[in-house]
Amino acid sequence: MSSIDSGNTLLTIAYDKYADMLYHLALSHMQNREDAEDVVQEVFCKYFAKPPQFTDEAHEKAWFIRVAVNQCHDHLRRRNIRSYTPLHEIEDLAACTNVQDEEALHLMQTLALLPEKFRIVVILHYLEGFSVEEIAGSLRIGQSAVKMRLSRARKMLEEKLTEE
Numbered sequence: 001m002s003s004i005d006s007g008n009t010l011l012t013i014a015y016d017k018y019a020d021m022l023y024h025l026a027l028s029h030m031q032n033r034e035d036a037e038d039v040v041q042e043v044f045c046k047y048f049a050k051p052p053q054f055t056d057e058a059h060e061k062a063w064f065i066r067v068a069v070n071q072c073h074d075h076l077r078r079r080n081i082r083s084y085t086p087l088h089e090i091e092d093l094a095a096c097t098n099v100q101d102e103e104a105l106h107l108m109q110t111l112a113l114l115p116e117k118f119r120i121v122v123i124l125h126y127l128e129g130f131s132v133e134e135i136a137g138s139l140r141i142g143q144s145a146v147k148m149r150l151s152r153a154r155k156m157l158e159e160k161l162t163e164e
Helices: 003-030 033-049 057-078 087-094 099-112 116-127 132-139 143-163
Strands: none
Touching (some): 003 033, 003 057, 003 116, 057 132, 116 143, 132 143
């Protein structure tokens, strides 16, 4: 097996393992599908170009999360000041007729209003199922900081949802 074939195999395994999680994380930052997909693609391009040596699976997961967050920041910095909502996304929102879809959409829109450091821990914990310990390792912060951010994020979400 050539080194290119083994690289493709590693990339396929990593993609299958992390793509969905990275997409949800990027989508929460970027607020549109196309930019989130671009971020995920850039993360895997970095991985393919020079695969890092990981000490364990937790280190690997932390690397992917950190690179995705950094790519989101870079992408947002480069983004044009003028923002817009593409017509097809407006149509997608209007097509939400299911009450559950509307509630989920409303919750995601409210979640998007949270400051980034709170939004990230909520997404990783509640949507991706990460433990407090895993989030702490991935974001390079203490477990108590993760718990505090989760607590504050829940309070902020509750306040924003009851305001409406």
